[in-house]
Amino acid sequence: MAEGAALTDPGIEPQTRVLTARCAIAGGGPAGMMLGLLLARAGVEVVVLEKHADFLRDFRGDTVHPSSLQVIHELGWLEEFLRLPHQEARTLSAQVGETPVTIADFTHLPTRCGFIALMPQWDFLSFLATKGARYPGFKLLMRAEVTDIVEDAGRVTGLKATSPDGPLELRADLIVGADGRTSVVRERAKLAVRELGAPMDVLWFRLTRSPGDTQDTMGRFDAGRIFITINRGDYWQCGFVIPKGSLERIHKQGLPAFRADVARLAPVLRDRVEEIAEWDAVKLLTVRVDRLERWYRPGLLCIGDAAHAMSPVGGIGINLAIQDAVAAANILARPLRERRLGEMDLRAVQRRREFPTRATQAAQVLVQNRIISPLLGRAATVSPPLPLRLLNAIPFLRRIPARLLGLGIRPEHVRIAASHQEATP
Ligand SMILES: Cc1cc2nc3c(=O)[nH]c(=O)nc-3n(C[C@H](O)[C@H](O)[C@H](O)COP(=O)(O)OP(=O)(O)OC[C@H]3O[C@@H](n4cnc5c(N)ncnc54)[C@H](O)[C@@H]3O)c2cc1C
Numbered sequence: 001m002a003e004g005a006a007l008t009d010p011g012i013e014p015q016t017r018v019l020t021a022r023c024a025i026a027g028g029g030p031a032g033m034m035l036g037l038l039l040a041r042a043g044v045e046v047v048v049l050e051k052h053a054d055f056l057r058d059f060r061g062d063t064v065h066p067s068s069l070q071v072i073h074e075l076g077w078l079e080e081f082l083r084l085p086h087q088e089a090r091t092l093s094a095q096v097g098e099t100p101v102t103i104a105d106f107t108h109l110p111t112r113c114g115f116i117a118l119m120p121q122w123d124f125l126s127f128l129a130t131k132g133a134r135y136p137g138f139k140l141l142m143r144a145e146v147t148d149i150v151e152d153a154g155r156v157t158g159l160k161a162t163s164p165d166g167p168l169e170l171r172a173d174l175i176v177g178a179d180g181r182t183s184v185v186r187e188r189a190k191l192a193v194r195e196l197g198a199p200m201d202v203l204w205f206r207l208t209r210s211p212g213d214t215q216d217t218m219g220r221f222d223a224g225r226i227f228i229t230i231n232r233g234d235y236w237q238c239g240f241v242i243p244k245g246s247l248e249r250i251h252k253q254g255l256p257a258f259r260a261d262v263a264r265l266a267p268v269l270r271d272r273v274e275e276i277a278e279w280d281a282v283k284l285l286t287v288r289v290d291r292l293e294r295w296y297r298p299g300l301l302c303i304g305d306a307a308h309a310m311s312p313v314g315g316i317g318i319n320l321a322i323q324d325a326v327a328a329a330n331i332l333a334r335p336l337r338e339r340r341l342g343e344m345d346l347r348a349v350q351r352r353r354e355f356p357t358r359a360t361q362a363a364q365v366l367v368q369n370r371i372i373s374p375l376l377g378r379a380a381t382v383s384p385p386l387p388l389r390l391l392n393a394i395p396f397l398r399r400i401p402a403r404l405l406g407l408g409i410r411p412e413h414v415r416i417a418a419s420h421q422e423a424t425p
Contacts, residue, residue, distance in 0.1 A: 029305070
């Protein structure tokens with residue numbers, strides 16, 4: 001890794017620290033960390049820039065899906081990974097009106113793990129960071145916030161960032177935007193975004209989980225309300241789906257009314273709704289569903305939420321981000337190592353991942369428009385629609401949603417061998 005002050009370049013401020021690498025990744029989320037790790041494992045020098053000081057942040061999804069667990073297995077780390085505290089969701093259930101239904105059964109999937117591992121995202125990302133640190137080509141810079149891209153004759157050649165040590169410029173053969181749904185990289189690169197829209201937002205908060213509570217991760221649908229409870233061991237991660245733009249109205253109705261709504265939807269939690277002591281404990285997820293028309297430009301590629309923000313329907317954003325990273329590493333490691341990366345390699349990544357993205361988003365938008373939207377507007381008690389009644393009555397059918405949610409469309413496998421540079425811990 002080359003490093004030094006570039007005092008001779010008139011485009012660079014004198015105090016700017018300049019780093020070079022083969023690949024520079026903006027964002028240390030699931031997509032950026034997994035790509036950085038896989039490239040470094042394949043012998044590519046890579047720097048990941050993450051704006052936060054650590055991975056400890058608000059809830060943003062704690063699901064590690066069977067196909068992601070399979071990737072970890074293929075890397076030889078599954079046993080170690082599963083020693084980290086987690087819960088295992090083998091089925092997904094819901095309650096529609098008064099009727100309980102089982103929607104998906106992951107136990108028959110042709111993968112090592114027939115369950116979704118529920119693990120705090122910071123534990124998952126820290127695990128990837130620890131594994132990455134084993135490779136000499138892997139560098140993770142925390143508190144390094146990307147502010148702009150660097151362009152040279154139409155090609156993206158670098159990233160500008162702020163860091164605790166002052167301004168930083170990172171030059172690389174490939175710049176990757178893995179900086180999530182509000183990506184600075186995609187905005188600065190002026191990549192065209194197609195908005196697909198979403199009728200809802202989600203309010204997230206926690207409630208204590210008592211020893212006698214059910215184990216199940218559940219969705220509850222009733223009379224204009226959708227409420228999700230995710231088993232996180234000693235607490236429930238709760239998601240309250242609201243019509244888009246209705247937060248102000250909910251705030252006006254007041255916390256007691258909100259608590260009463262929660263208690264009505266989940267009577268077993270009635271005794272602890274007072275734990276929602278202030279609105280600050282309730283975080284808003286503004287749901288966005290979009291995707292880039294083109295995921296790349298010469299020298300630049302976007303993956304994960306930066307290329308396609310997913311709806312929370314199905315809870316598959318993390319999985320897609322990881323699958324993008326695996327595909328990108330499979331396609332790009334070699335050309336990067338051999339310094340012959342071209343636009344067709346970047347196009348190949350989009351080609352590989354675009355269909356799974358489009359198909360998944362189409363299914364999410366269908367569920368949003370056909371199920372969630374009408375439900376949010378209905379005041380009466382609801383009963384399960386026919387597809388859910390069928391899933392409930394015929395257990396075999398539950399394998400279909402399990403496959404779509406647990407494996408996704410076109411699951412990716414690690415195809416690149418570890419380079420001779422692999423180091424022992
Ligand atoms: C409240 C909430 C709940 C969710 N629940 C689920 C769920 O249950 N299951 C699921 O699969 N998905 C869920 N998602 C979606 C999921 O979090 C994303 O789809 C997934 O994390 C995308 O991964 P990513 O790496 O592409 O982006 P992100 O996870 O967004 O990671 C981007 C990273 O880039 C960093 N970053 C951003 N800007 C910069 C910058 N300028 N410079 C440097 N670093 C930067 C961020 O700090 C972050 O670490 C949820 C999202 C939210 C917000």
